[in-house]
Amino acid sequence: MSSTEALREHEAQERKANRARAKAGRSVIFKIIRCDGPGKPSRWESFKVPVEPGSNVISCLKWIAANPVTIDGKQTTPPVWDSGCLEEVCGACTMVINGKVRQSCSCLIDEYAPLEGDTITLEPMSKFPVVRDLWVDRARLFNALKRVKAWVPIDSTYAQGAGPKESPEHQQTRYRLSECMSCGCCLEACPQYNIEEDESKWDESFIGAHAISQARLFNEHETGKRLKGERLEELSDKGGVGDCGNAQNCVKVCPKHIPLTESIGAMGRATTIHAIASFFTGKK
Amino acid sequence: MGNDSGFMNRHYFLLRRLHSLSGILPIGVFLINHLLTNSTIAWGLVNSRASENVAPGTIEQVGEMTARRVGTFQHEVTFINEMPFLVLIEVTLWVSIAFHAILGVYFARTGKSNTARYAYQDNWRYSLQRLTGYIAIFYIFYHVATLRWGWTFMSPTDEPWSHSQAASTFSLALRGQAQGIGFGGILVSLFYFVGVTASVYHLANGLWTAAITWGLTISESAQRRWGYVCAGLGAGLMLMAWSSLIGFLLLDVNHARAVEADMHAAHGTHVETTLPVAEADH
Amino acid sequence: MSDNRVIVVGGGLAGLAASVRIAESGVPVDLFSMVPVKRSHSVCAQGGINACNEIARQQGYSEYEHFDETIYGGDFLADQHPVLEMANWAPKIIDLLDRMGVPFNRTHEGFRDLRLFGGSLFKRTHFAGATTGQQLLYALDEQTRRYETEGKVTKYEFWEFLWPITHEGRCVGIVAQDMRTMQIRAFRASAVVMATGGCGLVFGKSTNSVICTGGAASRCYQAGAAYGNPEMVQVHPTAIPGADKLRLMSESARGEGGRVWVPRKKGDTRNPVDIPEEERWYFLEERYPAYGNIVPRDIATREIFDVCVNEGMGVDGQNQVYLDLTHRDPDYLTVKLGGILDIYEKFVGVDPRFTPMKIFPAVHYSMGGLWTDYTPGDYNPDAPKPGHKSGSPIPVDAQKGHGLTIGATNNMMTSIPGLYAFGEVNFAYHGANRLGANALLSCIFDGLCNGVSVVNYIKDVKEEAPQGVFDEAVRSEQAKHDKLVASTSGGTGDKAYNPYQIAKELGDEMTAASTVVKTGPRLEQAIAKIGELMQRFGKVELGDAASWTNQSLSFTRATGDMLKIADAILRAGLLREESRGAHFRKDFPERDDSRFFKTSVARYNPETGKSDIEFVPVKAPLVEPRARTYGKSDTKKETKETAAAAS
């Protein structure tokens, strides 16, 4: 078992143990960072929330939104957060829960606050500018996908026959990489990825594990390969794969279990070969 | 940021890879070699031929083991000092270390350690890689300044290091006195311990990350296996580093001096007569 | 050409397919979405996407057969031409997605793998792991991003569509609001494509994403666009009840021997594993000795509903029953159902290998939507063919004939010229019931095929609407917005005017009255209830007056719009005195082709604020309606066909 798998297993056991001792009919305290908008100061607010069986962080946030009164009886505004699918496939609801980044829709209260009065802290992701409360603007994350040209350059959307044949093993490799839901967990946990509000600096700041992995995904596709050189150029430049410091947090927090550190190694190799090849051929 | 960052951006890939490479070659290779040399002060005791050049009287006075240890170590140092193009090798090394250190600091400053929240082992190693890099800068600077440049004001002894009396002068620089150890000596010894430990860690972990950087290890299992190799290498180097320190700490400076004198006599080199070191002012 | 832009509202599969197609033809596209398009609801679809393929073809399957299945599955309520065209395009769409890099599952030899899905005897469903919708959406998202970097698509993410702008009867743009800055702005366009998905949230909790309010469709409807078959809403039999959402539980759990039961004693609070066999009521096995737990999904849905809602026998007094797999070997279950059992454990925190799952039917898909037009193609026989039989030769002309005239400017255009509806918001393809894995197809088909119609339409649009039209539209929306914001301070604190409370009552009422089993009196009661809610909504009090990123405001506004759609759903349901597809009237349990072989078309009446319903004959020139039995005599076939039919 790899260290990442061992860690996951350990965390799963911990959650299971909490579930087993969760008390029915309890209330838990939600400590939430509130911020009214960019540049505004932030503050903590606490709420006491009754827990239903199967409650998760989003359902509790909904409860707070409908009853926006803090624990010391102060009327406040409903908290703002981002969410979509509520099934852990869209990536919208990512936030920092009890100090660690994860999706809030799949975060069961029983697993995090099993006893009466236990506290759950919610913070917005710290690597992206806050829009309001728990909602952050992840535009830079999507910009990174443009940098590595994360697409297959097809001729047109008109019928031109089937795509390339592919072995089931190869399909599995691509499928795993293709499950990335752009949630940003890997970026939040990465010590090399830091908040950058200045859009003009995005193209030079660290691109992040998700995009490195996407570059690999599209380099693996028969037609996607056409842009391989351009992707590797981007990854060789400042902010590319070289800026990864191999802390390997990314792979541990990725909810989709994407083999990010393997992608980083693979792109390390590809950029090495690319550099040598272009040195001798003079071609980029 | 002007031209500097422009230059940097244009040659980013090359600089990154040169940084990685320089850590291994020449710096890493030198470090390994250096630790091998130094550890002879401990492991020289198994070198039975090392005492051949030491006068029997001296052996009687200092003991066979000390004779072998100092003998081997001095032999190695002399060998290095007689290498051709020594200056060239030295300059390459200094330039590499300076290059690696300056870029290293620059790169280290791009990250923000977060082990408090993500207390994973790999993450600790990432942070330690940076921390040990910083330590190595101070350590290497001190090491070179006191021993190579003779800045004895930072040293617990006034006596500059001499390659002809390598063991005794270094032992002095470490402890400040011929026998036992004083307060300054303790500080310096501790600093050496930390510095050399940090450097070894930095090299071993650096070799592990370098394999990912260059794309030699891709799969998780390959990374894990290479990790074992690096850990093994690191443990070996650590053993060498610590044993050298212990070796120097457990050396009687006057005994070493006697051995060194005999060595040089046999070798036919002239050595300035150095007096035995006065008993330290306790 | 400078202002000849197209606005696409919605970045799900339909919106993205349309954007790519339109941008590719050189027309600049402004793409609006409430969420980053990659997070659109389409990402949730798991099962797959249907298309005729070479293997099935050699076994007697064909595009025509796919067409026929879709019509039959939809209980003959869909107009038939567009469905034929969609089926004809399906294989080409799969090829295209394949070229875009969708990692479809592969066979040993490297061909695309296929799975069997509800409503067909042939393997015709293509899939990419257990997240087909996600993979398709990502492929289109990537192509859109490519056009975005080329400047051909401009994205407005976190922008909410508020109103279509019309001038001289044509749609000339939209009003939208930035959900962060709350800025309200008008955008000009020569044509507008609505691709805003379904309206599951009208029913409170559903399998849909949190943004699937149908608000956008409702606004078009209130602006004068007709709404087709609103009463046709699909309910999936097995979903996981949750505090916030009902998550889909694949029907394969029943297929693998899952037993459905409730405690015989009302309000039995014992741990289910402690309840002895004789005190459990296996109501499906009891009521349907032949089929047992694998009764067709509509029956399962109705029975579970009946036991909980009518008899009040639900587990813990709630609307839920046990779906029990604990009698099976846990290792076997892990091998066979690992993925879906993990989902249950992840969200419920209970391991279904050892504790029975709690499930309940959930609103899943809206067949109804904005009414759209089309121009038939050259396959237009004089008289409909009698029912097509699986594997029998297809009509000669159908092989090469077109269902639609490709590029005709009115294809999938709503009753407002220049305003199109694509994807789930379009009522066109699924009639009274949608076949599993056909929705993704219809979304992409709309975008690709009918995107061409949009491009053709704007070629003829020259004149410019005066600026005043846009200013007025913004003013009007701003006024509505300001009124809502102003309600915050003037609040009485009475819960009756709390938007969350109104939305909750709406959801509860709609779920109780208009999902699985409907009756005339209950629908009438619900119409009255909605009327009351509308009145209360008139005095709604907002919880947040912020002029920055005010989510309560957006939700409240959508609640008002959901009430309007709900009214249409109920009224059409009341008037349709028959049972067809997903619409089951207990008081009219049979399909009645003589009276209701018709599309219900709802029009908003601005005077009354209510819906006027009209019934328009279905255009069914290709195949004749036949009884929809799914070969009830054959148990084996039955289960095969119905399993997973609605996922």
Ligand SMILES: Cc1cc2nc3c(=O)[nH]c(=O)nc-3n(C[C@H](O)[C@H](O)[C@H](O)COP(=O)(O)OP(=O)(O)OC[C@H]3O[C@@H](n4cnc5c(N)ncnc54)[C@H](O)[C@@H]3O)c2cc1C
């Ligand atoms: C759990 C589940 C599983 C399913 N599985 C399958 C399956 O296996 N096979 C299958 O064929 N179908 C399946 N379906 C159905 C299918 O997923 C949907 O019908 C389809 O994805 C709808 O796509 P769409 O493009 O029409 O809309 P959506 O994907 O819902 O996108 C709507 C878009 O409109 C935007 N929008 C909405 N309102 C506004 C507004 N006011 N202003 C601006 N933008 C707005 C949203 O931001 C979003 O981008 C499933 C559905 C569910 C719920």
Ligand code: HEM
């Ligand atoms: C004792 C001498 C040193 C040795 C043997 C050494 C060796 C190495 C090696 C082998 C690497 C791995 C390169 C890679 O991951 O590709 C490395 C990385 C690094 N070194 Fe050093 N180094 C030394 C001194 C320093 C100094 C003085 C600093 C200054 C802070 C420093 C900072 C770094 C940093 C920050 C990295 C990580 C680069 C990255 O992964 O981005 N090193 N070093």
Ligand code: SF4
């Ligand atoms: S391995 Fe690289 S990308 Fe991943 S967390 Fe570490 S530094 Fe960041």
Ligand code: SF4
């Ligand atoms: S790689 Fe994983 S953690 Fe990173 S964005 Fe994608 S899904 Fe999220």
Ligand code: FES
């Ligand atoms: S809401 Fe989609 S991942 Fe949580």
